[in-house]
């Protein structure tokens with residue numbers, strides 16, 4: 001199904017240790033009159049799927065925008081792939097799918113990808129040939145080869161999500177930031193998309209930061225950042241969270257932590 005050939009990547013830090021993909025310290029973001037992120041400190045390890053979970057409005061999108069460098073009024077420390085967030089050199093190393101990604105309905109899947117590839121890496125001749133290869137690979141990565149010549153407007157919701165994901169995969173990014181990619185999808189499509197995230201992380205060593213407000217999706221992540229009202233309630237594995245709170249599900253663990261925070 002998948003056709004991902006890039007070998008897993010490990011990047012050693014100065015002392016031979018692997019630095020996190022994302023490191024935040026006292027990260028604060030102000031939007032309008034509100035402090036939307038309140039002094040967050042956390043690390044996202046490389047090559048794993050980290051889920052950013054929390055109720056609507058808790059600041060997930062703001063955090064993701066900060067990581068990809070499109071958020072104003074960010075203070076504190078935010079390092080991404082060993083660079084300050086927003087550094088131009090990071091642009092080609094991060095793939096970002098927003099909540100409402102643009103896919104052009106009147107273009108085919110391949111034409112959509114070719115358009116975005118040309119924006120990312122313009123040029124004729126060898127550049128165009130490389131783009132063609134990149135596009136073919138990205139379409140195969142998301143298992144849409146059979147639909148490459150279909151108009152995006154005629155695709156199902158799940159297929160459209162995969163087109164957006166293919167756009168984000170174009171430059172073979174080291175970090176994929178996915179903002180609620182499964183919203184509106186039925187359970188089967190959600191499962192397929194999660195399987196795809198796991199394949200991408202395992203085969204390519206890609207770090208994935210994925211947000212959701214659906215708690216059952218938490219169980220599919222290697223690690224979790226549980227957020228509430230601009231703060232991080234927990235930064236742990238699903239297993240450790242359930243054990244620590246003596247809960248059967250991550251949802252129950254989350255509610256336990258909310259109660260605990262309210263009691264303080």
Ligand SMILES: Nc1ncnc2c1ncn2[C@@H]1O[C@H](COP(=O)(O)OP(=O)(O)OP(=O)(O)O)[C@@H](O)[C@H]1O
Nearest residue numbers: 031032033034036055056057058059060061062063
């Ligand atoms: N321009 C703005 N001025 C003031 N507050 C804002 C502004 N933009 C967003 N906010 C507030 O910031 C908070 C965080 O928004 P954000 O979109 O990051 O949340 P979210 O967790 O991603 O929510 P959702 O899951 O609904 O997308 C929200 O409470 C929102 O109302």
